[in-house]
Amino acid sequence: MKRAAQLGLLVLLAFGLAACQKTSEVATSAHKWTWASGADTGDQVGVYGTKGAAASTNVPGGREGAVSWRDSSGRFWLFGGFGTDSPGYRDRLNDLWLYDRTASTWTWISGSDQVDQPGTYGAKGVASASNVPGARNGAVSWVDTDGNFWLFGGLGYSGTGALGHLNDLWKFDPAGGTWTWISGGSAADLAGTYGALGAADPSNTPGSRLGAVSIVDASGRLWLFGGFGHDAAGAEGWLGDLWMFDPATTEWTWVFGSDTNGQEGVYGTKGTAAATNIPGGRYLANGWLDASGNLWFFGGEGLDSEGTRGYLSDLWKYDALTSQWTWIAGAQTIGGAGVFGTVDVAASTNLPGSRVGAMSWTDADGGFWLFGGYGVDSASATRWLNDLWTFDTTNSEWTWLSGSSTGGTKGTYGTKGTADSSNVPGARYSGLAWIDAAGKPWLFGGYGADSAGTGGWLNDLWSFTK
Numbered sequence: 001m002k003r004a005a006q007l008g009l010l011v012l013l014a015f016g017l018a019a020c021q022k023t024s025e026v027a028t029s030a031h032k033w034t035w036a037s038g039a040d041t042g043d044q045v046g047v048y049g050t051k052g053a054a055a056s057t058n059v060p061g062g063r064e065g066a067v068s069w070r071d072s073s074g075r076f077w078l079f080g081g082f083g084t085d086s087p088g089y090r091d092r093l094n095d096l097w098l099y100d101r102t103a104s105t106w107t108w109i110s111g112s113d114q115v116d117q118p119g120t121y122g123a124k125g126v127a128s129a130s131n132v133p134g135a136r137n138g139a140v141s142w143v144d145t146d147g148n149f150w151l152f153g154g155l156g157y158s159g160t161g162a163l164g165h166l167n168d169l170w171k172f173d174p175a176g177g178t179w180t181w182i183s184g185g186s187a188a189d190l191a192g193t194y195g196a197l198g199a200a201d202p203s204n205t206p207g208s209r210l211g212a213v214s215i216v217d218a219s220g221r222l223w224l225f226g227g228f229g230h231d232a233a234g235a236e237g238w239l240g241d242l243w244m245f246d247p248a249t250t251e252w253t254w255v256f257g258s259d260t261n262g263q264e265g266v267y268g269t270k271g272t273a274a275a276t277n278i279p280g281g282r283y284l285a286n287g288w289l290d291a292s293g294n295l296w297f298f299g300g301e302g303l304d305s306e307g308t309r310g311y312l313s314d315l316w317k318y319d320a321l322t323s324q325w326t327w328i329a330g331a332q333t334i335g336g337a338g339v340f341g342t343v344d345v346a347a348s349t350n351l352p353g354s355r356v357g358a359m360s361w362t363d364a365d366g367g368f369w370l371f372g373g374y375g376v377d378s379a380s381a382t383r384w385l386n387d388l389w390t391f392d393t394t395n396s397e398w399t400w401l402s403g404s405s406t407g408g409t410k411g412t413y414g415t416k417g418t419a420d421s422s423n424v425p426g427a428r429y430s431g432l433a434w435i436d437a438a439g440k441p442w443l444f445g446g447y448g449a450d451s452a453g454t455g456g457w458l459n460d461l462w463s464f465t466k
Contacts, residue, residue, distance in 0.1 A: 031402050032419035032465045037104065038445075040413040042456020045088045046095070048113040058106040060097050061085060062457030064357075064430035064447040065137030065210075069149045071174050074437045075100050078444065079111070079151065082137040083457050090457070091115035092135035092156050096172075099461070101436065104417075109177065111135075118161035119168065121186045125250075131179040133170050134158060137430075138210030138227075138284070144247045145220035148173055152184070152224065155210040164188025165208035165229040165236075169245070182250055191234035192241070194259040204252040206243050207231055211283030215295050217320070221246050223255075223295055226302070228283040230261075237261030238281030238302045238309070242318070256323060264307035265314070267332040277325040279316050280304055284356045284373075284430070290393045291366035294319055298330075298370065301356040310334030311354035311375045311382070315391075328396055330354075337380040338387065340405040350398040352389050353377055357429035361441045366393060369441055372403070372448070374429040383407025384427035384448045384455075388464070401466070410453035411460070425462050426450055440465060 038044070038059055046061030063083025070076055076099040084090045094117045096110035111117070111132055119134030136156025143149055149172040155165055168184040184190070184205050192207030206212075209229025216222055222245040230236055240263035242256040257263060257278060265280030282302025289295060295318040301311055313336035315329040330336060330351055338353030352358075355375025362368055368391040376382055386409050388402040403409065403424055411426030428448025435441050443462040450456060 030421055032421050033423040034419040034463045035413045035416050036463055037461035038459040040451040042450040042454060042458050044459045045084050046086045048086050048108045051108050054105040054107040056105055060459055062459040063445050066432055067139050067141035068432040068434055069141055069143050070434050072147045076434045078432055080136050085115045086113040089115050092137055094133055094135040118157045119159045121159050121181045124181050127178040127180040129178055140212050140214035142214050142216045142222055153209050158188040159186035162188045165210055167206055167208040189230060191230050192232050194232050194254045197254055200251040200253040202251050213285050213287040213297060215287045215289050217289055226282050232259035235261055240279060240281035264303045265305045267305050267327045270327050273324040273326040275324055286358050286360040288362040288368045299355050304334045305332040308334055311356055313354040335376055337376050338378045340378050340400045343400055346397040346399040348397055359431050359433040359443060361433050361435040363439050372428050377407040378405040381407060386425055386427040410449045411451045413451050419465055
């Protein structure tokens, strides 16, 4: 089951290149994509250069399932993923990169330029220049109020080099350039220690997992939901537990959900909060925080109201004050097709199709953006996707902005550095997403279709102008 949950393997083998060859209808819109960096073909090796030195020739190799941060200077950071190293080998990575948008240059900061590296943990709570997380994909990341970067879990290599699900929590100081192991284990496939529901405890820790959702609230606390991994008994499966981590106390609190895997969704009445409502266990979903402090979650692969596993299109809201979930939109069963409506026109009937591994952003106004993933298009076909959406939490309406209503679309790159309304990234899943200080979304890599429509691991960097 662990191998079945690895990013990029089942989808790649089952659907392969044929999905990228489908003809797609691309939205006609005044919005513009700009190809900023990287190649327009897949499976590129990493060009690392000298550690700590920026260069115009440097570029991370193609990858999926990496994690990202944005620092106080507006620079973009990425770590790890499943992709290609400098010799051209492909597996899990632990390289840390910095992208400077002003200079349009990449810098290799930390980690190895080769795949499959074990973690170097050092002493818990002690920063060291020799510390580094092991190679992994499917981790989660966030930035605290002090500007530190945080990393949790994923599928990768432990301190002994064993491959498995991880529950290690790390902090990276971008000013000092050092990693600190904060909590969790240095081994793989560890059970969760849940403690008492609602009670923080220094011994609490979520079980090892990949593909969870991370959301940071206004106080800088992390909220962690779901993933594929290990429950309180150490059993492996789709998780539906909700956790909160306070960086001030470095303690975890189990907030909601079951401490066993396999929770099916309890939807209740659409639009009505209830103490009995709960999303089913899932991984590779998307989440965000709205302006009122509510947590929102969309889609992923997991369990629906009938306990059937598949791709989901359900949208949920969690109120931390009442500890209640509300099913907002989408289907309570798997496999819902996309309802696109008209480009740039919001409608209560619009809905992105069921999907896993989409990329997402939250803008300064609390608006939510969603791009691509692997899932169900408007024709009810399951393919890689490149549709771009926004969601208005006030009106509970989706708007289709860009991309195709059908899957498998190849990328149209145009000229590097030049915005054009005909440009569009190819369909993909498990890429990276940043939003800059001006509110402009940026997109990097993932697995999907390049300029020729060929499937591969991508290292292209894009920006979007609404």
